[in-house]
Amino acid sequence: MYASKTRSNWLKALPIGSLLLWTCLWVNLNSDLGNIRQPHSLNDWQLLIRAILPFLVIALALLILSGRRSIRIPMSSPSSLLLIYGVIALIASVFSPQPTWALYWSAPFLATILAAWTFANGRDPVLSGRQLLLVTWTATFIVAAILCYQTSNVVFSSAPTAYGVIDEVNGLSRTSGVARWAAVPGLVCIIRAFHTRRITFIAFYLSVAAVAFYIVYRMQSRGAVLGSVAALLFVMLVSSRMRRYALPFAAVALVAIVLMETSDVVSTRVADYLKRGQSEEEFMSMTGRTRAYQHGIEAFTDAPIFGRGQWADRLTIGEHVHNSFLQAMLNGGILGSIPYFASWAAGWMLFYKLYKRRAKLATNDRVCLLEAGAVMMFFTLRAIPETTTASFSVDLLVMVAVYVYMETLAISSLRRPVRAKAPIYLRTHGVQRPVRLPYVR
DSSP: OHHHHHHHHHHHTOOHHHHHHHHHHHHTTTOOGGGOSOOOSHHHHHHHHHHHHHHHHHHHHHHHHTSOOSOOOOTTSHHHHHHHHHHHHHHGGGGSSSHHHHHHHHHHHHHHHHHHHHHTTSSSHHHHHHHHHHHHHHHHHHHHHHHHHHTHHHHTSSSSOSTTTOSOSTTSOOHHHHHHHHHHHHHHHHHHHTTOOOHHHHHHHHHHHHHHHHHHHHHTOHHHHHHHHHHHHHHHHHOHHHHHHHHHHHHHHHHHHHHHSOHHHHHHHHHHHHHTTOOHHHHHTTTTHHHHHHHHHHHHHHSTTTOOOTTHHHHHTSSOOOOHHHHHHHHHHHHHHHHHHHHHHHHHHHHHHHHHTGGGSOHHHHHHHHHHHHHHHHHHHHTTTSOSSSSSSHHHHHHHHHHHHHHHHHHHHSOOOOOOOOOEEEEETTEEEEEOOOOOO
């Protein structure tokens, strides 16, 4: 009876309007200005609708946020700093070689932050923020399951690797992208497996995590692999439960590997895995990324103050710059990169603040906070070889959900309690009685 009542309250508190706005942004993925044209078929209509969704989301989100707000997210928060960076990049669109395209790509970026803020506008901001996080995890799980099915003939084949075999999966993602989609639900499920006592849930979460990390391994995306390893080590470091159970298991697995193979064989296999059959020159250039970095720095020096608007790398140097921080410098210049860099620092400071006071959090929020930290660590590492939150992508959707959840949790759950004044007693006839004083504001 209690469980059903709790579930009913959870569904009742679900912000349907915010959920619809968030869904619209996920539907907008892999859409652009080129889809806004005269439709001639049903496929053209769905492309057109997906392309204009960010503008509708901005309008509706501003309408919702203009009303009475439960909490106000401070300007020093990571999502607010990202919004400031996005506004500067929006203004910088006038300096873009193709201002219309840069202006269009600013719309989904700003819409992501505004839509996430509407979740904090509900009657229970912490519950709504947790729902935002769970909806985002579910979305990544669904897409990862679809990709797993579509690439099963390669991932689970006898081929030595899936890298280079899957360049694109139905136009949805490249090899590194497939690994990213799998890593997020893998991290979430491995944490949940160690924070539940139901055997069926443990088996389900461990199974999903095993398949997810196997996909990451097979995709051979160095950024995703290193990000996953860093995130798992981070979780073991901050979670006593994970250290108690997962760390011994990892130690046993490592000892087994060392016993089965000599150190020379292990180091050779690791080196071969990381090199992916590349020459020394290709490996040292990070698969051509150093060339992109050089071209990106040259383009930044041409417009160092304001930048050239969203996705400036595609419109100026004609290629993906493969670095979040350099991407931000190209998009927003020095003025925009300052709040962008600060958003990462603010995100980790906020996590540390919440983790330090985790004893005051509800059990669900302790688990969700650990998931948020693991995913943030994954994308922090991924920000070096890829663009994470500098432009609109699924990475931005996931990270903004993490930021807004932590912000609502910090504002609503960690408010300093007001200390009650000690009562005043009056002794009459040998008996002490409290004196009620008039309330003064």
